[in-house]
Amino acid sequence: MSRSFYKTILDITAYAFLMIGALTMIIPFIWMISVSLRLPAEQFSRSIIPSPITFQNYFDLFEDLPNNAFLYLTYNSFKLSILAVVGQVLTCAMAAFVFAIVKFKGRDFLFALLVATLMIPPQVSLIPNFIIFKYLGLIGTQWPLILPAFWGGAFGTFLLRQYFLTIPRDLVDAARMDGASLFDIFWRVYMPLAKPAVAALSIFVFKDAWNDLLHPLVYLPTDMQKTTLTVGLAFFQQQLQAGGKFTVLMAGAFLSIVPLLIIFFIAQKQFIEGIALSGVKR
Amino acid sequence: MDYGLKPLGREKLWLWLMLVPTIIGLAFGTIGSLLATLGLSFFDWDLINPPTWAGTENYAALFENKNYIEAFMNTLKFSALYVPGVVIISLLLAVLLNRKIRGVGIFRTIYFLPTVTSAVATALVWNMIYGKETGILNFMLETLGFAPICWLCTNNAMMSVVIVNIWGAIGEGMIIFLAGLTAIPRDYYEASSLDGANDFQQFFRITLPLVTPSIFFQTLMSAINAFQAYDYIYMLTRRGQGDSSVPVAVYSIYRNAFHFFRMGDASAQAIQLALLVAVFMAIMFWWERNYVVYE
Amino acid sequence: MKSKLFVLLVIASLMLAACGSKPAAQGSVEITFTMWGAPEELTVWQAVVDDFHKANPNITVKVDVSDWDSYWTKLNTLIAGGTPPDVFAMDAPLFLDWQSRGALLNLQPYIDANPGFLDGFYPQTLTAYKTADGYYGMPRDFQTIVLFYNKDMFDAAGVSYPTGDWTYDDLLAAAKKLTIDKDKDGKIDQYGIWSDTWDMELLWSEAIWSYGGDIISSDHTKTLIGEGGARDAWKFIDSLYKEGVMPTPTTSGEFGFDLFQSNMAAMTSIGHWAVPGYVGAKINFDVAPMPKGPAGQATSVNSAGFVISKDSKNADAAFEFIKFALSEAGQKRLAELGFAIPVLKSVAESDAYLKQLGTLNQQVFLDSIAFARTKPVFKGYEEWAGIVGDGLIPVFDGEAELNATLDELIAAADKVLAANK
Numbered sequence: 001m002s003r004s005f006y007k008t009i010l011d012i013t014a015y016a017f018l019m020i021g022a023l024t025m026i027i028p029f030i031w032m033i034s035v036s037l038r039l040p041a042e043q044f045s046r047s048i049i050p051s052p053i054t055f056q057n058y059f060d061l062f063e064d065l066p067n068n069a070f071l072y073l074t075y076n077s078f079k080l081s082i083l084a085v086v087g088q089v090l091t092c093a094m095a096a097f098v099f100a101i102v103k104f105k106g107r108d109f110l111f112a113l114l115v116a117t118l119m120i121p122p123q124v125s126l127i128p129n130f131i132i133f134k135y136l137g138l139i140g141t142q143w144p145l146i147l148p149a150f151w152g153g154a155f156g157t158f159l160l161r162q163y164f165l166t167i168p169r170d171l172v173d174a175a176r177m178d179g180a181s182l183f184d185i186f187w188r189v190y191m192p193l194a195k196p197a198v199a200a201l202s203i204f205v206f207k208d209a210w211n212d213l214l215h216p217l218v219y220l221p222t223d224m225q226k227t228t229l230t231v232g233l234a235f236f237q238q239q240l241q242a243g244g245k246f247t248v249l250m251a252g253a254f255l256s257i258v259p260l261l262i263i264f265f266i267a268q269k270q271f272i273e274g275i276a277l278s279g280v281k282r
Numbered sequence: 283m284d285y286g287l288k289p290l291g292r293e294k295l296w297l298w299l300m301l302v303p304t305i306i307g308l309a310f311g312t313i314g315s316l317l318a319t320l321g322l323s324f325f326d327w328d329l330i331n332p333p334t335w336a337g338t339e340n341y342a343a344l345f346e347n348k349n350y351i352e353a354f355m356n357t358l359k360f361s362a363l364y365v366p367g368v369v370i371i372s373l374l375l376a377v378l379l380n381r382k383i384r385g386v387g388i389f390r391t392i393y394f395l396p397t398v399t400s401a402v403a404t405a406l407v408w409n410m411i412y413g414k415e416t417g418i419l420n421f422m423l424e425t426l427g428f429a430p431i432c433w434l435c436t437n438n439a440m441m442s443v444v445i446v447n448i449w450g451a452i453g454e455g456m457i458i459f460l461a462g463l464t465a466i467p468r469d470y471y472e473a474s475s476l477d478g479a480n481d482f483q484q485f486f487r488i489t490l491p492l493v494t495p496s497i498f499f500q501t502l503m504s505a506i507n508a509f510q511a512y513d514y515i516y517m518l519t520r521r522g523q524g525d526s527s528v529p530v531a532v533y534s535i536y537r538n539a540f541h542f543f544r545m546g547d548a549s550a551q552a553i554q555l556a557l558l559v560a561v562f563m564a565i566m567f568w569w570e571r572n573y574v575v576y577e
Numbered sequence: 578m579k580s581k582l583f584v585l586l587v588i589a590s591l592m593l594a595a596c597g598s599k600p601a602a603q604g605s606v607e608i609t610f611t612m613w614g615a616p617e618e619l620t621v622w623q624a625v626v627d628d629f630h631k632a633n634p635n636i637t638v639k640v641d642v643s644d645w646d647s648y649w650t651k652l653n654t655l656i657a658g659g660t661p662p663d664v665f666a667m668d669a670p671l672f673l674d675w676q677s678r679g680a681l682l683n684l685q686p687y688i689d690a691n692p693g694f695l696d697g698f699y700p701q702t703l704t705a706y707k708t709a710d711g712y713y714g715m716p717r718d719f720q721t722i723v724l725f726y727n728k729d730m731f732d733a734a735g736v737s738y739p740t741g742d743w744t745y746d747d748l749l750a751a752a753k754k755l756t757i758d759k760d761k762d763g764k765i766d767q768y769g770i771w772s773d774t775w776d777m778e779l780l781w782s783e784a785i786w787s788y789g790g791d792i793i794s795s796d797h798t799k800t801l802i803g804e805g806g807a808r809d810a811w812k813f814i815d816s817l818y819k820e821g822v823m824p825t826p827t828t829s830g831e832f833g834f835d836l837f838q839s840n841m842a843a844m845t846s847i848g849h850w851a852v853p854g855y856v857g858a859k860i861n862f863d864v865a866p867m868p869k870g871p872a873g874q875a876t877s878v879n880s881a882g883f884v885i886s887k888d889s890k891n892a893d894a895a896f897e898f899i900k901f902a903l904s905e906a907g908q909k910r911l912a913e914l915g916f917a918i919p920v921l922k923s924v925a926e927s928d929a930y931l932k933q934l935g936t937l938n939q940q941v942f943l944d945s946i947a948f949a950r951t952k953p954v955f956k957g958y959e960e961w962a963g964i965v966g967d968g969l970i971p972v973f974d975g976e977a978e979l980n981a982t983l984d985e986l987i988a989a990a991d992k993v994l995a996a997n998k
Contacts, residue, residue: 010481014378021375022392025449029395031418032407044416064616091303098300101287114304115563117312119556121510123536124549125315127329130658132310139660151307155503159458162499165576166465172287182293186300196464200457203398211400213647218654221641230400231647237406238644239615243854244833246410253403264398268391329657330680348989413831415764435827436971522775522826523959524646525967540653542960543678 036250043246057251064236069224074259077210077229080145084209085202087149092156093198097186099157100164101172111161118154122214130218142226144219149209156201163197164190199267210260229256316556323549329539333546340550350551353534357555360444360515360530361508367448368504369497372455377489379456380463390456397453405517408446409434412518439519439527446514451507455500462496463489494574502566509559512536531555606891607637608898611655612666613648617853621914628910629901636894656680661886663895667714669705669880669951670958674997676713677956682885685711687896694900697921701946702880705954715899716880718917720848721945722783723864723876724748725855730755730767730843739844739865741874745784745813748844748868752822755843769822771829771842774814774973775966778952780846782877784810786950787870793994797955800990802965803983806872811979818973826970837862848879849942850916856934864941866948878949880920918942957997964990 035043036057038050062070098104099111133144167190175185191198216228224232233252240249289297323340325333344350379390396404411417412433420430433442470488479487512532519527524541526533531551539548612622619642626638641662643651648666655661667675675681688694688711695703699719706714724739731738736754739747752769759766772780782792790807793800801807817823824836837845838858845851846867855862867876883902885895901907908919912929919925931939955961968986971977 011381011383014381014383018378018389022389025395025453026392027418028404028407028411028449029399031411032403035407035410044413046418046421091307094300095304098297102297103288104294104297110301110305113308113313116560117308117316118506119559119563120312120316120319120552121512121532121535121555123512123532123539124319124552125312127539127545127654127657128315128318129311130654132314134658134660139658148307148311150303151311152304153307154312157304158499158503162495163461166462166495176287182287182289182296183300185287196461200461204454207398207400211402213402214650217643217647218651221639222643222647223641230402234402234647235642235644236616237402238646241406242834243858244835244839246833249406250410253406257399257403260398260400261395264394265391268394328678329653330675330678409830415828416831432827432974434830435974436976521963521967521970522773523963523966525963527970537960537963540650542957543674545657 032250032254035247036254038247040245040247057247058255060248061236061251061255065224065232067224069232070229070255072225073227073229073232076142076227078259080142080216080228081206081209083146084149085205087146087151088153088156088205089198089202091150091152092201093160093191093194094186095152095157096160096164097190100161101185101190102182114152114154114157118158126214126218133219139219140221142220145209145212145215149205156205159201159204160194160197163194167193203264203267206263207260229259319549319552319556321549322545323553325546325549327545328543329545330543336546340546341554343547344550344554347547349529350531350534353529353531354554356440356528357509357511357531359440360447360511360528361505363440363444364447364451364508364511365501365504367444368451368455369501371448372452372500373459373493373497375452375456376459376463377485380460390460393456394453396450397457401450401513402517404450405446405514408514409518412442434518434527436527443515443518443528446518447508447511450514451504455504458500458503459493459496462493466492491575495576498566498570498574502563505562505566506559509555509562605635605637606894607639608663608889608891608894609639609641610664610898611641611643611648611652611662613645614642614666615644615916616642618642618914618916621910625902625907625910628906629898632901633894633897636897638898656886659888661888663889663891664883664885664898666717667882667884669716669882670954670962672705672714672882672884673954673956674958675884676708680887681713682887682889682892683711683713684715684885684896688712691900697923699920699922699925699946701878701949701951702920704951705880706882714882714884715903716882716920717902718911719878719880719920720778720850720917721876721878721942721949722779722846722848722867723941723945724844724846724867725837725851725862725864726844727837727840727842728861728863734843738863739868741866743865743868745787745868745870749813749817749820749822752817752844753820756820756822765821765824766841768824768836768842770817770844770846771824771836772846773829773834775826775970776962777966778848778877778879781810781814782950782952783846783867783875784814784870786875787868787872788813789870789872792953793955798991798994798998800961800965800987800994803987806870808980808983810870811983815972815979818975825974827974849918852934852937853915856915863936863938866941866945874948876945876949877952878946879952881917955994955997957993960997961990961993964993 030048034048034050037053037055038045039052039054042050065073099107129144130139133139138144171189172185175189180188211230212228213230213234216231220227220231222231222235233256236252237249240252322333324336324338326336326340327333375393379386379393411419414420414430414432417433419433423430432438466489470492471484474484474488510532511530515526515528515530515533521527524537532555535548535551535555538544538551614622619640622640622642626640629636629638652662652665698716702716702719703712706712706716726739728738734755734757736751739751748770755767755769756765757767758764774781777792785792785802785807788806788810790805790810791801818825824832824842829836832839832841835845835851835854836842837847838851838854838860840858840860867874883899885892885899889895902911903920905921905924908921908924909929911917912919912924912933915933919930924930925943933939965986968989969982972979972982
């Protein structure tokens with residue numbers, strides 16, 4: 001009796017905290033949508049529901065992006081982000097498996113080296129990388145944005161290694177008894193178990209590729225048919241901000257995150273419920 | 283730690299094949315730029331003319347550069363507030379959301395939202411929320427009878443920026459911790475329940491020790507993010523001439539490299555920042571070796 | 578040992594990159610032109626480029642426009658990587674930083690080969706790009722700063738429109754009458770004046786000159802903004818904030834930085850680049866010359882220009898393009914854009930510029946040249962301007978004291994000048 005009473009109190013407190021927290025998390029998004037649906041004269045109004053509701057800000061934005069530029073920009077962003085996810089998941093998972101499971105000479109050194117590369121902020125490696133791609137003759141193409149996704153990465157490898165380390169070792173031993181090869185263990189035992197972590201990594205990689213401003217800016221011409229949505233919108237943003245057109249600015253901000261939200265809601269079943277329900281089978 | 287599977291015969295080949303992309307990336311991308319940065323830190327380079335040898339001058343200059351010292355201290359201050367904030371809040375959140383309660387999926391989705399969106403887009407709306415005259419935050423304060431705060435004025439900017447950065451990061455931390463929590467076998471809890479342990483005792487005796495791999499990962503990543511924090515700070519505190527009211531180390535590196543024709547100084551600053559990260563990493567890995575509990 | 582070798586290799590490759598070469602194209606050439614600007618500027622420049630292609634079918638120009646911040650990052654990376662654009666845009670105050678480092682091509686031989694080329698230019702626009710051994714850049718348009726006023730707000734408050742005889746005290750007096758809290762909620766709904774004080778161009782250089790002070794010594798070694806009349810000018814600007822007739826920098830940011838355009842300020846001091854925005858926002862406005870100070874009347878003139886990269890493989894074609902953009906045909910196209918004032922007198926004094934908006938008194942911008950001083954151009958400009966302009970923001974936000982902050986900033990600014998000797 002007292003035990004369940006205590007549980008109820010705990011649940012109510014937990015709910016209260018979660019509700020307040022959730023409100024804090026979501027208000028900026030609601031505000032963004034709210035402002036984007038207002039008349040310019042109402043942009044600083046304090047009521048959350050705009051009156052009247054207008055979609056004019058979105059039309060204005062599309063007018064600023066003629067010749068289906070919005071479609072091209074979105075296509076480019078999708079293409080680059082999806083390639084980044086494929087490349088990172090494959091190459092990081094392989095490396096992470098090796099670092100987590102296999103014993104070989106130089107493993108710890110190589111892993112330390114890999115993690116050490118996290119120390120250099122991207123603003124610094126920009127110029128050396130640019131010079132490398134210049135020698136490869138790839139400036140002005142999308143390759144400098146695609147290739148790095150396929151050469152592994154410290155964050156993804158580290159994330160998956162941490163996850164792989166928590167998978168019970170007896171699974172490996174059992175597979176070994178059945179005569180499975182190294183790659184078999186990776187592909188048939190570890191990858192299926194790591195689905196939640198892979199989903200998490202995919203979302204992080206997709207988001208980072210989608211939001212990358214620095215690299216598309218430097219490697220691609222600011223051509224609305226060749227560059228990405230983030231760069232395209234950044235081009236308009238300074239002007240909208242300077243002009244005090246916050247309603248259009250918010251419409252642009254919201255449009256730039258809509259694809260991320262869609263991807264997230266598609267992936268979240270795997271991702272959030274996957275972590276909750278399956279976890280690691282034992 | 284002595285873990286690992288011994289590759290058999292031909293499997294050695296497989297092992298290295300699986301590492302090939304990572305090794306290419308290390309050689310061409312990251313180690314290349316790490317070494318280039320280290321090299322350039324001993325040169326003066328304006329990006330236009332060939333670099334000229336400067337010896338350790340760029341490093342000596344760091345200690346006399348008041349702007350850089352201020353930026354470096356800001357980075358430390360920011361990290362000291364941000365890292366514990368993110369780790370503690372997201373761990374508590376994950377513990378709460380690992381319970382079997384109604385609407386868990388919705389809560390998780392909401393808390394994760396800032397993480398899947400772009401800092402550039404959300405910084406724009408935070409700019410409006412933080413407005414002194416028009417922002418809803420001050421509107422709420424005034425409604426509750428408090429004096430309005432100039433959130434983005436120089437004196438308060440650090441606090442405001444930390445809040446937004448934590449807001450943007452706890453979703454990621456929550457996921458990392460949830461993944462870690464679900465790996466803890468249920469029977470551990472069942473066994474301790476039978477022994478009469480309450481929730482708090484269970485948290486400290488079972489959850490906390492077994493979630494240490496995630497704490498290790500999340501602390502390290504948060505610290506690296508904190509040392510290199512840029513997006514929100516740039517968007518919320520940039521002043522007209524490109525200066526910032528919360529100048530941080532990366533900000534200083536960026537401006538020296540791309541605006542002041544001082545790639546050498548920028549590289550030296552980057553190396554110093556990297557050393558800070560390295561020291562922190564060393565501490566974390568020592569901690570991992572001694573206190574992190576893997577399976 | 579091996580890693581040392583690698584460092585050397587990387588450095589060597591970086592050096593090679595700085596002087597790398599590309600094979601020249603045969604027959605037709607392609608040149609790249611990179612500039613900062615707003616999206617609509619891209620459209621107009623594309624029109625200029627199309628006109629140019631018609632006249633020069635063997636030269637193709639690729640235009641790349643980015644916003645201001647992105648532009649400099651991109652330009653620096655392209656140059657560091659040894660792939661500089663042939664023609665790029667330059668802001669006059671930053672010119673010396675690029676020219677003195679040898680990034681730019683000397684245009685003097687081309688100018689000598691085209692006698693009379695500079696005859697039609699406003700001479701004030703050329704000074705910034707001139708060095709001891711000739712011109713290393715060409716102005717493409719210029720800006721003088723004038724006083725904009727919102728006629729509707731002046732009429733409503735019963736204040737007479739500004740004239741060329743106004744003093745800064747008149748400005749303050751009018752601004753007080755025009756600062757209104759309409760709904761009496763303790764928050765100002767209409768400010769008397771809005772201006773930026775982080776950049777010297779909009780208000781504070783004009784005020785300092787009018788109060789008898791100066792910005793920087795002629796040998797570029799000493800920051801003078803704390804001496805003589807300059808302190809009085811700062812006191813005046815500070816009083817605009819203290820009296821509450823001008824929004825603080827942080828409040829300005831909240832409203833998008835241009836309160837004149839958001840219909841929240843009755844006056845502003847700004848250049849012609851703001852006109853299209855104000856017209857678009859349907860503000861009923863006109864312009865007057867800047868006010869007078871104890872030492873007379875002053876305003877600022879600044880020009881944006883073109884430069885050619887020293888390593889350009891197609892410098893001849895690049896100059897052809899510049900020549901076209903600075904011809905009457907090119908300048909007329911740019912006048913249509915309405916952002917700036919043409920550098921060619923014949924275009925500026927023609928209907929293409931004077932009648933572009935009908936009612937606006939465009940002549941004021943041209944007449945202001947008579948008492949305009951060139952926005953200073955010196956090495957280390959950007960860092961210096963960051964220290965001084967951005968450093969004063971806490972003062973104007975009411976978080977720091979003016980004189981002490983000024984002393985501190987001047988010392989730091991002088992250090993920058995010494996480092997960029």
